[in-house]
Amino acid sequence: MPRTGRRPGPAKTREKILGAARSHFGLEGYDGATLRGIAALAGVDPALIPHYFGSKEGVFLAAVEFPIDPSEFIPRLLEPGVDGLGERLVLFFLETWDSPSGASLLALIRSVVSNDRAAELMREFVSREVLGRLAEAIQLDQPKLRASLVATQLVGLAMLRYVIKVEAVKSASPAELARWIGPSIQRYLTEPVR
Amino acid sequence: MPRTGRRPGPAKTREKILGAARSHFGLEGYDGATLRGIAALAGVDPALIPHYFGSKEGVFLAAVEFPIDPSEFIPRLLEPGVDGLGERLVLFFLETWDSPSGASLLALIRSVVSNDRAAELMREFVSREVLGRLAEAIQLDQPKLRASLVATQLVGLAMLRYVIKVEAVKSASPAELARWIGPSIQRYLTEPVR
Numbered sequence: 001m002p003r004t005g006r007r008p009g010p011a012k013t014r015e016k017i018l019g020a021a022r023s024h025f026g027l028e029g030y031d032g033a034t035l036r037g038i039a040a041l042a043g044v045d046p047a048l049i050p051h052y053f054g055s056k057e058g059v060f061l062a063a064v065e066f067p068i069d070p071s072e073f074i075p076r077l078l079e080p081g082v083d084g085l086g087e088r089l090v091l092f093f094l095e096t097w098d099s100p101s102g103a104s105l106l107a108l109i110r111s112v113v114s115n116d117r118a119a120e121l122m123r124e125f126v127s128r129e130v131l132g133r134l135a136e137a138i139q140l141d142q143p144k145l146r147a148s149l150v151a152t153q154l155v156g157l158a159m160l161r162y163v164i165k166v167e168a169v170k171s172a173s174p175a176e177l178a179r180w181i182g183p184s185i186q187r188y189l190t191e192p193v194r
Numbered sequence: 195m196p197r198t199g200r201r202p203g204p205a206k207t208r209e210k211i212l213g214a215a216r217s218h219f220g221l222e223g224y225d226g227a228t229l230r231g232i233a234a235l236a237g238v239d240p241a242l243i244p245h246y247f248g249s250k251e252g253v254f255l256a257a258v259e260f261p262i263d264p265s266e267f268i269p270r271l272l273e274p275g276v277d278g279l280g281e282r283l284v285l286f287f288l289e290t291w292d293s294p295s296g297a298s299l300l301a302l303i304r305s306v307v308s309n310d311r312a313a314e315l316m317r318e319f320v321s322r323e324v325l326g327r328l329a330e331a332i333q334l335d336q337p338k339l340r341a342s343l344v345a346t347q348l349v350g351l352a353m354l355r356y357v358i359k360v361e362a363v364k365s366a367s368p369a370e371l372a373r374w375i376g377p378s379i380q381r382y383l384t385e386p387v388r
Contacts, residue, residue: 126360144362145363145366152350152354152355155353155354160342160345164313166342168338172339184381
């Protein structure tokens with residue numbers, strides 16, 4: 001039964017904000033978007049967005065259905081220190097892809113590859129919130145390049161294992177892949193430039 | 195002026211074979227496709243296909259506009275021996291993507307990511323003709339996994355540099371990327387399993 005003549009409930013307000021956020025991020029990009037702009041488009045009080053989603057990053061994650069929160073997982077992976085970070089990153093990455101979240105990540109890769117605007121938006125978000133956080137933890141020169149090289153190896157692993165599904169990579173265990181690939185990532189993070 | 199009442203010229207026959215090849219590869223996959231099947235669909239003598247395209251691999255490369263020929267470049271990269279092979283692979287890969295052939299490679303990545311049948315076809319072709327040739331040259335155990343790990347790193351490099359266009363990877367020189375990434379690939383090719 002339609003509920004008429006009542007003020008929209010929280011679920012409806014949340015959906016309205018997410019719809020506005022998708023349009024606003026699409027138009028302004030991640031860096032250019034503001035909570036004020038999203039609120040104006042949604043026709044809601046700007047203070048409501050932090051209430052529902054915490055931050056610009058939070059509303060973005062919900063709007064594009066990004067299944068993991070970099071403000072949570074990056075500090076957690078960095079916490080034990082840099083030793084073994086390469087293997088930990090590979091294991092966390094595969095665990096996420098092998099979980100129900102993998103379907104959202106596959107959908108995101110598809111939209112990024114087929115749509116230049118989606119690629120731009122995801123580039124800004126990943127550069128700032130994922131690679132930026134990783135780069136901050138790197139104590140050596142060229143931190144942004146190092147963090148991006150880590151991303152080349154992980155994105156390629158996802159392409160071969162989950163998109164193209166090459167047998168040898170698809171059938172390898174996470175532990176085996178971490179043993180092979182972890183040291184490459186560790187090198188990008190820690191090896192002095194030659 | 196349309197040329198009517200004449201037998202089709204070589205350009206027309208070639209196009210007819212390529213159209214039939216695209217359908218036949220799409221239906222049968224790379225491994226299942228045969229020159230006889232392509233010829234039947236095109237309505238031409240099967241002997242004509244080797245004449246125009248050399249082999250199944252040759253007609254496939256032309257049909258999907260794959261811009262480089264693995265039967266040529268893999269032996270050439272392997273010829274100087276395994277020393278420095280990682281850096282040579284990175285440099286050759288970037289040189290190809292940075293050339294006019296890069297547009298064809300980008301189109302292929304897009305079709306593979308958006309279309310499961312295209313992914314299957316490309317997986318069969320790349321596994322057999324690219325990774326298979328590379329694996330044959332590897333003197334250690336797990337040659338298929340090793341060749342596939344090389345592919346994870348190179349495909350991810352293309353994704354960050356040419357599709358997502360992350361600044362640090364996009365603006366790095368080929369020589370710089372080869373210095374960073376070459377040793378990872380070299381390790382996949384030559385390091386004993388731990």
